[in-house]
Amino acid sequence: MQLPIYQADAFTSILFAGNPAALVPLQQWLADDLLQSIAAENNLAETAFTVPATDGFELRWFTPAAEVPLCGHATLASAHLLWTELGYQSEMIRFFTRSGELRVRRAGDLIQMDFPAQPPAALPLGPEYRAALGAEPQRALAAAGNRDMVVLEFADAAQVAALQPDFRAVAALPYRGVICTAAGGDFDCDFVSRFFAPAIGIDEDPVTGSAHTLLTPFWATELDKTCLRARQISARGGELECELVGERVLMRGRAVTYLRGQITL
Numbered sequence: 001m002q003l004p005i006y007q008a009d010a011f012t013s014i015l016f017a018g019n020p021a022a023l024v025p026l027q028q029w030l031a032d033d034l035l036q037s038i039a040a041e042n043n044l045a046e047t048a049f050t051v052p053a054t055d056g057f058e059l060r061w062f063t064p065a066a067e068v069p070l071c072g073h074a075t076l077a078s079a080h081l082l083w084t085e086l087g088y089q090s091e092m093i094r095f096f097t098r099s100g101e102l103r104v105r106r107a108g109d110l111i112q113m114d115f116p117a118q119p120p121a122a123l124p125l126g127p128e129y130r131a132a133l134g135a136e137p138q139r140a141l142a143a144a145g146n147r148d149m150v151v152l153e154f155a156d157a158a159q160v161a162a163l164q165p166d167f168r169a170v171a172a173l174p175y176r177g178v179i180c181t182a183a184g185g186d187f188d189c190d191f192v193s194r195f196f197a198p199a200i201g202i203d204e205d206p207v208t209g210s211a212h213t214l215l216t217p218f219w220a221t222e223l224d225k226t227c228l229r230a231r232q233i234s235a236r237g238g239e240l241e242c243e244l245v246g247e248r249v250l251m252r253g254r255a256v257t258y259l260r261g262q263i264t265l
Helices: 032-042 072-084 127-133 157-161 167-172 212-223
Strands: 002-010 019-025 046-053 056-062 092-097 100-107 110-116 120-123 139-143 149-153 177-183 191-197 202-205 227-232 238-245 248-253 255-264
Touching (some): 002 072, 019 032, 032 056, 046 072, 056 072, 072 092, 127 167, 127 177, 139 212, 149 212, 157 177, 157 191, 177 212, 191 212, 212 227, 212 238, 212 248
Parallel strands (some): 149 177, 191 227
Antiparallel strands (some): 002 019, 002 255, 046 056, 092 100, 100 110, 120 139, 227 238
16 A cells, blocks of 8 residues: 655744644545554654545544644644645635644635634642743643643743753653743744643654644733734744634644655555
8 A cells, every 4th residue: 555645844934944744645544553653653743644525624633652632733734735735726624623623724825724712721830840841830721621731831931942841750740741831022922832742752842733722812811912923932943823713713824845755555
């Protein structure tokens, strides 16, 4: 069996920046263990798989270690590749996922994704966070019913940039992903973030779209504005435009194609 595979850098207009994601377009679903093996072999933060559906595509995302319910950068990369490499013509793509229907549109030279907002609420701030991150956060927050991600707010962007996590301790926290954030400060944006998820095979994710479904409503409230410019200040770095519209988060960014290839099974 031979399968096409593509790779793109998401949330960037420059190759070798942003967050790389693979797309494997399928005609029908393969066994879950085979999908997971392909993702592990790719060894990227996310590999996306699509299957054609009525009026759109079914979409699933896998890290090297697990399937995840939502992934922003691999959704953006998938839409970019469907338009630029696979001949999809509509200006809007409907993706059917474990997190519901996601709609992605062209917005000038940007790609706009429409995700459900996950407003986070305060949690008790225990000593385990300082032990895991090496610095004291000011607040811990999580969205109701979401045990996948916790938000840790720090005093300033410089503190977030300087974090040196103990990844074993981060993996032991009761969340699969840890979002560290602060106001933008000298980074010329409204807020910055970093994202750590060693429990699912990703020590640090370069740019994390799904994290911004929590960060956007949080910073919209903190800064009293609904349109926000965000930077994820990983080594590769990435830029997002975020907008809170009612109970939805619109995320806009760019992508650059890196690879076209073939998998032989």
